[in-house]
Amino acid sequence: MNFPDILASLIHDMKNSLGLVINTIDDLGQEMQDQENPKLGTLQHEARRLNSNLITLLSLYKIDKGQLTPNIEEIDVEQFLYEISVDNQTTANNMGITVSYESEEGLVGYFDEWLMRSVINSLIGNGLRYTSSQILIHAEFVDDYLVLSIDDDGNGFPQSMIEAQSTEKQKKPQQGETQLGHYFASLVAHMHSNGEREGFIKLANNQRLGGGNFSIWLP
């Protein structure tokens, strides 16, 4: 067994423990019956972030080994966003942040549900750190692409990051967890293709909520 394989199997084990930790924290929250508890919020948020980082790590490892190919399915986008917002609601509430979603009724997309969920959860995890009070997940069709975007009302992305995306730099992972999340999102977007067209990501500021806007374009 080589080191990366050992690492992967250990990460997997850590994820299982973490799963129990997260569920226990959720239980605790229920028992305490507190509307908003910042400490609980931090605990939940950090545990979830750890979890989504581990998923990212495992997925990147699999992509690197060529073992991960997207399983494209027809997805009811409204239901998909609804599930994601529900999934993140408790944590966000405890941090005093609201997570909402917007999608046309009956919107249908084609993507790997599990991969995209991991990507969006990880982006929401980032968003929770940088937003001031809100996060919005939004879906619409633009130029025949399904655009899934995450907006916040924080200070937005640094100008350097927005500029960097036009160059090749953005495709290479850089220091810091945010960039790793973006790198993962970019890889996953590119794995989604339809005919000649491939998916991609886009960073912008001052869109729906005035803060950062991260969008994933899927053909």
Next chain:
Amino acid sequence: MFFKPGLLENRLYLVVDDFGDMRSMIKNMLMACGVREIRLARNGSEAIELMEEERFDVVLCDYNLGAGRDGQQVLEEAKYRHLMGLGSVFVMVTAENTRDMVMGAVEYEPDSYLTKPFNKDFLKTRLEKLIAKKHNLLAIEEAVEKRNYAKAVTILDEKIAAKPANCNELRKIKGDILVNSGKLTEARTLFEEVLAIRELPWARLGLGRCSYLAEDYQQATDEFQRLKSQNPNYTPAYDWLAKCHKRVNQLTEAEEILKQAVSISPKAVPRQQMLGEVALANHHQEIAESAFTKAVHHGKHSVYKHPSNYANLARVTADNHDGAAGLQVLKQIKKDFKKDPKADFYQASAECQIHEAMGNDDLAQASLNKAAELQKSFDQIEDSDCAIELAKTYKKFGMEEESLELLKGAILNNHTDEQLMDEIKMTISSMDMDEQALGTIDTIREEVSALNRKGVELAKNGQLEEAAKLLKETSTRMPANRTVNLNIALVLLMSMEREGPSPAIIDEIKGYLARVAKADPDNNTLQKLYARLKTMLSDYV
């Protein structure tokens, strides 16, 4: 906002997980959602026992259940044995690393996969969605269960016409029903319409299946090849591709594809079994041993458990190592199959071959007698695999004539069964037998077809008595042959339509139809003849 309240609460739930913490956690989540009736199971056996006692509306089952059955095998057994009612929901709970493994499921898929960790709110919305969806499809499932495919398609068309969000999901169900009920032209149109908008794996697979069933194996191969290169993890493409190669006798290619498929998804028993059989035909003993070992191992707790895998493993072990090791493998059959004549047969047949090779002539002869005795009592359609097995044993025993006679009987009784013809071809090549000695498979098949054609022609010319006589004579040589039985029923029906019903002939018709219904209840012609008989009887009442 999507659903009616009360959708979750008044239902019966089963939670299956080998970890106590996880069981109680999911139970707590469900209780927090207002659910009151929850049963818990620690492993696959407990789950199956509980499902034998009660009909669950929702089963939440972890994929990893320690020793014994895994989640997929629980699902397979529950569906195969009809332990879950229509409209009930099966959710497979997985850790993310089992996802790819689970995706290679051959026949039965859960209604949803749920990746750990998840919280109460997520579970609630997911279950609400699934229950609502099942409810929406209930009338279709009921129609399919009653083999009323036309009704199922009518309901689907009504739903599709309303252009709902899950339109393609409905199309997928419709496509499956059309293919299974032999409406290939309509199925093809549907798949092509979907593919014109978007390349979806199920639609491409459907198109390939249409070509395969229409016996255009080149076209089918192209479709499956394309599907495979676009979706390297989509194992159904591999299975169908291997089937195509097998059909046109490209066994080397079939073996190669199956080797790739089992490396993606090693736990599917039918796939390992097929690989083992193809490898045997190709004289690749090592690969066959590995495949049958896995087929036996993973099949132990599975509905796909089959004694032929044990017999093949025993033989190949005896060949690759020594006879004693082979006999050791056979001891496992007795443990894993209780009071099963087919298992006894396979054990005796393999024992005979191994003893013969070891020079234990008396033991070999005793086993052979036992196997031959058992085989005579079996159904000649459903258990045609046993005829082939015994033919192999006869051949190894030097009884070439008996071997050929059995193969010939299997062909006569099942001459339209393409898959079985392939099995026989593979058997012939794995035994280095001379097909000429058999009189060639194709000649025998042509003879049966000609007799059937002649019978139908006589009937069409109004010579019903002559037709019935010819076909009944044919039937004594091949009592299980589907086409012959259906044609006799048809001719008898025609004579009753002409001369009025007679109780004796009605019984006779029912007898012939029952022979077909036993092995092939979905047969189109069979269904039509039943309907025609029913109409005729009601006209006279």
